[in-house]
Amino acid sequence: xxxxxxxxxxxxxxGQTDAVTELLGAIGYAELTAGLRMAADALxxxxxxxxxxMGRASSAELEHFERIVTRLKEMGQDxxxxxxPFIAPVDAFHxxxxxxxxxxxxxxIYVGDGIARDxxxxxxxxxxxxxxxxxxxxxxxxxxxxxxxxxxxxxxxADPAVAGRLALxxxxxxxxxxxxxxxxxxxxxxxxxxxxxxxxxxxxxxDLGRMFTRLIELHGQRMxxxxxxx
Amino acid sequence: xxxxxxxxxxxxxxGQTDAVTELLGAIGYAELTAGLRMAADALxxxxxxxxxxMGRASSAELEHFERIVTRLKEMGQDxxxxxxPFIAPVDAFHxxxxxxxxxxxxxxIYVGDGIARDxxxxxxxxxxxxxxxxxxxxxxxxxxxxxxxxxxxxxxxADPAVAGRLALxxxxxxxxxxxxxxxxxxxxxxxxxxxxxxxxxxxxxxDLGRMFTRLIELHGQRMxxxxxxx
Numbered sequence: 044x045x046x047x048x049x050x051x052x053x054x055x056x057x058g059q060t061d062a063v064t065e066l067l068g069a070i071g072y073a074e075l076t077a078g079l080r081m082a083a084d085a086l087x088x089x090x091x092x093x094x095x096x097m098g099r100a101s102s103a104e105l106e107h108f109e110r111i112v113t114r115l116k117e118m119g120q121d122x123x124x125x126x127x128p129f130i131a132p133v134d135a136f137h138x139x140x141x142x143x144x145x146x147x148x149x150x151x152i153y154v155g156d157g158i159a160r161d162x163x164x165x166x167x168x169x170x171x172x173x174x175x176x177x178x179x180x181x182x183x184x185x186x187x188x189x190x191x192x193x194x195x196x197x198x199x200x201a202d203p204a205v206a207g208r209l210a211l212x213x214x215x216x217x218x219x220x221x222x223x224x225x226x227x228x229x230x231x232x233x234x235x236x237x238x239x240x241x242x243x244x245x246x247x248x249x250d251l252g253r254m255f256t257r258l259i260e261l262h263g264q265r266m267x268x269x270x271x272x273x
Numbered sequence: 274x275x276x277x278x279x280x281x282x283x284x285x286x287x288g289q290t291d292a293v294t295e296l297l298g299a300i301g302y303a304e305l306t307a308g309l310r311m312a313a314d315a316l317x318x319x320x321x322x323x324x325x326x327m328g329r330a331s332s333a334e335l336e337h338f339e340r341i342v343t344r345l346k347e348m349g350q351d352x353x354x355x356x357x358p359f360i361a362p363v364d365a366f367h368x369x370x371x372x373x374x375x376x377x378x379x380x381x382i383y384v385g386d387g388i389a390r391d392x393x394x395x396x397x398x399x400x401x402x403x404x405x406x407x408x409x410x411x412x413x414x415x416x417x418x419x420x421x422x423x424x425x426x427x428x429x430x431a432d433p434a435v436a437g438r439l440a441l442x443x444x445x446x447x448x449x450x451x452x453x454x455x456x457x458x459x460x461x462x463x464x465x466x467x468x469x470x471x472x473x474x475x476x477x478x479x480d481l482g483r484m485f486t487r488l489i490e491l492h493g494q495r496m497x498x499x500x501x502x503x
Contacts (some may be wrong), residue, residue, distance in 0.1 A: 072321075082312030082335075091360065092355050095342075098309055102335045105312075105328055108323075112325075123321050130321065135285055 062173050062237035063170050064118065067177075069227060069234075069250035070163075071111035075126075077155060078104030080137055082158070084148035091146060096190050100152050107181045111195045114177045132223040139219050146198055147212050153191040154262065161261045165254060169240045170181070188268070195269050210271040217262055221255050292467035294348065297407075298355035299457060299464075300393075301341035303363050305356075307385060308334030310352050310367055312422050314378035323375060326420050330382050337411045344407045348392055362453040369449050376435070377426055377442050383421040383499070384446045384492065391491045395484060399470045418498070425499050440501040 085097030115122045142148035147195045160182055167178045199206045226253055228235040239250040263273035308331045315327035343353045372378035390412055397408045429436045458465040458481055469480040493503035 074317075075325065075328055079312040079315050079324070079331070082309040082331060083316060086306075087314060094309070095305065095353075098335055098338070101309070101312060102332055103331045109332075109348055110330070124327075126321060141314060200503050214445075 047212060056116055059171075059235040059237065060118075061176050062231075062233040063116070064125055065128075065168070065231055065234045066166065066191055066237065067111050067115055067118075067174065068122075068127075069129040069133075070159075071115065071122065072126040072129045073159075074104045074108040074111065076133050078102070078108060081148070084142055084145065087148070088145040093194070097145075097148070097152070100156070110177055110181065114174065117173065129227065132227050136219050136223045140216055146195065146209065147256060149191050149194055149212055150209050150269070151164055151216060153188060153195075153265070155220070157265045158217065158220060158258055158262055159190075160256050161219055164237055165240075165257070168218050169237050188265075192269055195271075197253070206271060209269075210273075212265070213262075213269075213271060213273075217259065224255075227252065251258075276501060284292070285414050288463040289467060291349075291494040292461075292463040293404050294350055294355055294356065295343055295358075295461055295464045296346070296396065296400070296467065297341050297348075297404065298352075299359040301345065301352065302356040302359045303389075304334045304338040304341065306367060308338060308432075311378070311382055311461050314372055314375065314381075317378070323424070327375075327378070328384070330386070340393055340407055340411065344404065349401065354361075359402075359457065365468070366449050366453045370446055376439065377428055378498070379421050379424055380443055381446060383418060383425075383495070384443050384452070386431050387418075387495045388447070388488055388492055391488050395470075395487070396468055399467050401453070407470075417477055418495075422483065425501075430501060436501060439499075439503075442502075443492075443499075443501060447489065454485075 081101040081104060085094045085101065088094045088097055105171065112122045113189050115125055140151065142151055163178045163182055167175050167182075170178070195205075199209075225248070228238060229248065235251060239254055241250065259273075268272040311331040311334060314479050315331065316325045318327055337361045342352045345355055370381065372381055393408045393412055397405050397412075400408070425439065427433075429439075455478070458468060459478065465481060469484055471480065488501075496503040
C-alpha cells in the first residue's frame with residue numbers, strides 16, 4: 044500500500060456530541076416557540092392574506108422542530124430533557140420582544156428567521172454529518188422574504204414614520220437575541236467551543252463576539268432590503 | 274345493444290359546484306383558525322409535553338388548510354375570496370369559546386376535531402370525487418385522542434370537580450358550533466342542500482337538525498371516553 048494515507052477522521056469526542064445535543068435542544072425549543080408565537084401573532088393580523096402567510100411561516104417552524112425531535116431520537120436522546128434547559132432563555136426573549144402589531148410581528152419573523160439561517164450556516168461546518176444534513180434541510184425550506192419586504196415597504200409608503208419605529212424594533216430584537224444567546228453560551232463551555240468552531244476548550248467571549256459581528260453584518264444587509272436603517 | 278343501459282351519472286350542476294366551493298371555503302377558514310388558535314393556546318400550557326402535543330395538533334390543522342387551498346385552486350377558485358364570507362361566523366365561534374386554561378383548550382381540540390371528523394364523514398358522500406379524496410385524506414391524519422383522554426382523566430383524578438366544569442364546557446362548545454353552522458347554512462340554500470345530502474332545493478332546517486342529532490350522538494360517545502357526562 045502507498046504510504047500516502049489519508050489521515051483518519053478524528054473520533055468524535057464525548058464533549059462534541061454533548062455540544063451538538065445541547066445545540067439541537069436549544070434550536071428545537073426555539074423553533075417550537077417561534078412557530079407557536081407566530082401563529083398567535085397571526086390571529087391579530089388584519090387581513091386573511093397576512094394571516095395565511097404567518098400561518099405558513101408557523102408551520103415551517105413547527106416542521107423544523109419535528110425534524111430536530113427526530114434527529115435527537117436517532118441520537119438516543121430524550122428531546123424533552125434536552126430542550127428543558129433552554130425554555131427559560133427562549134421564553135425570556137419572547138417576553139421581552141412582544142410585537143405591538145402585526146407589522147412588528149412580520150419584522151420579527153423576517154429578522155429572527157434571517158439570523159437563524161445565518162447562524163445555522165455558521166455552525167453547520169462544525170457539527171457531525173447527520174446533524175449537518177438536518178441543518179441544511181432546514182435551510183432549504185423556501186424563504187418567503189418577498190412578502191415581508193412588500194408589506195413593510197407599503198406600510199412605510201403610507202406612513203414614513205413607520206420606518207423609524209420598525210428600525211428601532213429590529214435593533215431591539217437583535218440585541219435581545221444576542222443577550223439570551225450569550226447567557227446560554229457562557230454557561231456551557233463545550234457548546235460555545237463548538238459554536239465558534241474551536242477544536243478545544245479555551246475559546247472565550249471574544250470568539251463568540253466575532254461570530255455575532257458576522258451575524259450582525261448580514262442582518263444589516265437584510266435590513267437594507269426592507270428599506271430600514273440597521 | 275342491450276336495452277339494459279346503466280343510467281348515466283347526472284352532470285354536476287352549477288349549484289352543486291358552488292355548494293362544494295362554499296363548503297371547502299368554510300372548512301378551510303375553520304381549519305386555518307383552529308390551527309392558529311391551538312398554537313396560541315399551546316403557549317399557555319404548563320409543560321413542554323402538552324405544548325408539543327398542541328403544536329402538533331396545530332400543524333395538522335394548518336396542513337389540512339393547505340390541502341383545501343390546493344383543492345380550491347385546482348377548481349379554479351381564489352381561496353381567499355371563497356373563505357371571506359366565513360371569517361365572521363368562525364371568528365365569532367372562537368370569541369365565544371375562549372378556553373380559560375390549557376385543559377379547556379385540550380378538550381376544545383378533542384371535541385372540535387371529533388365533530389369535524391364526523392361532519393366530514395357525513396358530507397364526503399355528497400361531494401364530487403376530487404373533494405371526497407381530499408376529505409378522506411384529511412380524515413386519515415392520525416388521531417391523537419389518547420393524549421387528551423390521559424390528561425383529562427389525570428386532572429379529574431386530582432380534582433373530581435374538574436369533571437363537572439369540563440362537561441359544561443364541552444356542552445357549550447357543541448352548542449356554539451351548531452349555532453354558527455346554522456347561521457351559515459340558512460343563508461346558503463345550495464350549501465345546506467348538499468350538507469344534508471338532498472338532491473334538490475327544498476330541504477329545511479329539520480333535515481339539518483337530523484344531521485346535527487347524529488353528530489351530537491357521536492359526540493356523546495366521545496365524551497364518555499373522556500369520562501364526562503355528555
